[in-house]
Amino acid sequence: MAQDxxxxxxxxxxxxxxxxxDRFLCVPLVLNHAARMSGVKIGAHNRDGRIMGECHVEAxxxxxQDLITIFSDTAVLAEALGTELRYPDDDVPRVERPxxxxxxxxxxxxxxxxxxxxxxVCLQAIGTAVAAVGDEVAVxxxxxxxxxxxxxxxxxDQIARDLYRNKDxxxxxxxxxxxxxxxxxxxxIDAGGVPVVVDPVATGSVLGEAHFREFAxxxxxxxxxxxxxRGLPVVxxxxxxxxxxxxxxxxxxxxxxxxxDISMAEARDRVGDRAxxxxxxxxxxxxxxxxxxxxxxxxxxxxxxxxxxxxGFVLGSGCEVPIDSPPxxxxxxxxxxxEHGRLD
Amino acid sequence: xxxxxNDILQELARMVVNMDEQGAVAAAHRALxxxxxxxxxxxxxxSAGMREVGELYDRGEYFVPEIxxxxxxxxxxxxVLKPHIExxxxxxxxxxxxxxxxxDIHDIGKNIVKIMLEAAGFxxxxxxxxxxxxxxxxxxxxxGSGIVGIxxxxxxxxxxxxxxxxxLCDAGLRQSFGVMIGxxxxxxxxARQIGADGHGRDAKDAVELAQALAGRLAWRKTG
Numbered sequence: 001m002a003q004d005x006x007x008x009x010x011x012x013x014x015x016x017x018x019x020x021x022d023r024f025l026c027v028p029l030v031l032n033h034a035a036r037m038s039g040v041k042i043g044a045h046n047r048d049g050r051i052m053g054e055c056h057v058e059a060x061x062x063x064x065q066d067l068i069t070i071f072s073d074t075a076v077l078a079e080a081l082g083t084e085l086r087y088p089d090d091d092v093p094r095v096e097r098p099x100x101x102x103x104x105x106x107x108x109x110x111x112x113x114x115x116x117x118x119x120x121v122c123l124q125a126i127g128t129a130v131a132a133v134g135d136e137v138a139v140x141x142x143x144x145x146x147x148x149x150x151x152x153x154x155x156x157d158q159i160a161r162d163l164y165r166n167k168d169x170x171x172x173x174x175x176x177x178x179x180x181x182x183x184x185x186x187x188x189i190d191a192g193g194v195p196v197v198v199d200p201v202a203t204g205s206v207l208g209e210a211h212f213r214e215f216a217x218x219x220x221x222x223x224x225x226x227x228x229x230r231g232l233p234v235v236x237x238x239x240x241x242x243x244x245x246x247x248x249x250x251x252x253x254x255x256x257x258x259x260x261d262i263s264m265a266e267a268r269d270r271v272g273d274r275a276x277x278x279x280x281x282x283x284x285x286x287x288x289x290x291x292x293x294x295x296x297x298x299x300x301x302x303x304x305x306x307x308x309x310x311x312g313f314v315l316g317s318g319c320e321v322p323i324d325s326p327p328x329x330x331x332x333x334x335x336x337x338x339e340h341g342r343l344d
Numbered sequence: 345x346x347x348x349x350n351d352i353l354q355e356l357a358r359m360v361v362n363m364d365e366q367g368a369v370a371a372a373h374r375a376l377x378x379x380x381x382x383x384x385x386x387x388x389x390x391s392a393g394m395r396e397v398g399e400l401y402d403r404g405e406y407f408v409p410e411i412x413x414x415x416x417x418x419x420x421x422x423x424v425l426k427p428h429i430e431x432x433x434x435x436x437x438x439x440x441x442x443x444x445x446x447x448d449i450h451d452i453g454k455n456i457v458k459i460m461l462e463a464a465g466f467x468x469x470x471x472x473x474x475x476x477x478x479x480x481x482x483x484x485x486x487x488g489s490g491i492v493g494i495x496x497x498x499x500x501x502x503x504x505x506x507x508x509x510x511x512l513c514d515a516g517l518r519q520s521f522g523v524m525i526g527x528x529x530x531x532x533x534x535a536r537q538i539g540a541d542g543h544g545r546d547a548k549d550a551v552e553l554a555q556a557l558a559g560r561l562a563w564r565k566t567g
Contacts, residue, residue: 094474156452160409161416164363205528206452208407240528244404261528284502284529322529324503 002338008066008137024341026315031071033321034059041090046072049124057132071142078152080112098155114183126193145199146219149177182226196235203240220252239319260318264305276312288322292332299336353389360393368417372424382425394463415459438558439490441483443471445504454495460547477507489520496527522557
């Protein structure tokens with residue numbers, strides 16, 4: 001089997017500086033799956049930073065993927081600002097009660113420090129992973145972009161209506177979400193991590209391009225500019241239907257766009273050299289329900305398209321690696337990129 | 345039907361498409377004043393408007409926010425009309441028990457399906473999100489017959505869909521219900537694999553599937 005000749009960190013640095021690489025980077029979005037494959041309950045993993053970090057270290061030691069991606073759920077920032085979550089024992093937390101169910105009721109919103117509540121859990125997880133394997137692999141932390149945080153503060157159905165009926169409230173929630181997002185990005189960087197911005201509610205499955213440009217994009221641009229000022233490449237992930245918002249996503253100013261439900265060939269043609277693309281092995285159909293052979297076939301096709309991506313290509317999963325995915329399928333992604341993604 | 349009544353039906357539809365809640369309510373009152381059958385005002389006025397909204401969604405001209413605001417207009421006008429409807433056996437709608445399976449934090453797709461099913465005349469019992477298999481089965485037992493629609497947006501919750509179908513079988517209810525599934529990680533192949541009767545790719549597909557399943561149920565009852 002083909003062997004790696006660079007460490008994940010060397011490969012990432014090479015990618016960012018335009019140096020030569022032995023192969024494409026491969027970043028399966030191993031998030032809560034890290035807990036499951038480590039035999040740790042999801043509920044324990046996302047409330048204890050040390051455990052969370054250790055799960056990710058264990059997942060990395062098995063997969064040797066090119067970026068560790070710390071994450072619990074997309075409501076972590078909203079929770080710090082007042083949204084109530086429910087914690088199943090062995091599943092991801094979910095929004096139980098948005099902070100602002102009634103537009104007049106803003107008293108439940110509170111200001112939050114960048115290490116408040118589970119933000120601190122994520123920061124501790126970064127520290128744990130950096131201390132253990134930070135010399136060979138970069139550690140990132142995925143967190144919700146302002147639109148997704150605002151949706152968790154208001155409820156997704158309500159914010160969708162507010163885009164017509166209560167624009168002022170929407171922008172107010174977006175500003176709060178952006179403010180905490182910037183401070184949390186700083187805290188991630190200070191902890192030795194790389195911020196990865198995810199905006200799953202601002203997906204083309206929910207919004208048209210006009211609303212994306214009016215409500216999601218301006219705040220993404222400000223967050224991305226803030227991260228870029230700290231000297232880091234901006235990674236933006238939006239899952240679901242990507243095709244109809246891809247042009248607007250490009251305007252967010254991210255260096256690396258992680259895409260989900262779009263053909264990579266279409267993304268390649270539309271993005272050109274304006275950004276690098278990351279994706280998009282199908283999470284449910286392939287990583288969860290498929291076989292290692294299915295994964296290899298998809299990886300081979302993606303790598304062939306990746307070679308024609310003028311702005312660069314990273315092999316990734318379309319969205320979070322499903323919690324119950326067989327580890328053999330994630331390993332097949334890594335084996336596939338070593339086989340089909342060689343660049344030397 | 346008089347031109348006058350037709351105008352009102354068209355106005356009801358237009359108010360829904362235009363996201364005009366106050367206009368829809370005013371049109372509903374006008375329909376009652378002019379003696380338009382409130383049942384027809386819903387099925388051929390408001391629902392026709394909502395079907396057009398569905399078509400605009402399919403064409404990528406309307407999105408989730410537009411569907412929700414249009415549906416608010418539809419429901420506000422339905423609330424005006426519904427108390428005046430005379431029930432009759434041929435107007436008894438098929439029940440659809442709808443919910444997002446346990447473990448799923450999203451329900452926006454399900455809400456869209458609910459709106460379109462109601463616009464198509466189904467009686468939707470919405471169990472909400474994060475629904476346990478047991479709750480689906482209990483609701484089915486209460487309804488007696490109809491359709492069960494299970495949705496998810498998360499691949500992590502797929503295994504819980506199987507539990508609903510198993511629960512319906514164990515309760516002896518499987519023959520009385522059509523089972524349809526939907527949501528981005530699902531597929532027709534997955535529906536077959538877990539023994540569901542069908543898979544809806546999107547809201548429009550789900551409505552067509554529900555109509556087909558309702559037809560099959562009616563045939564089972566008479567045959």
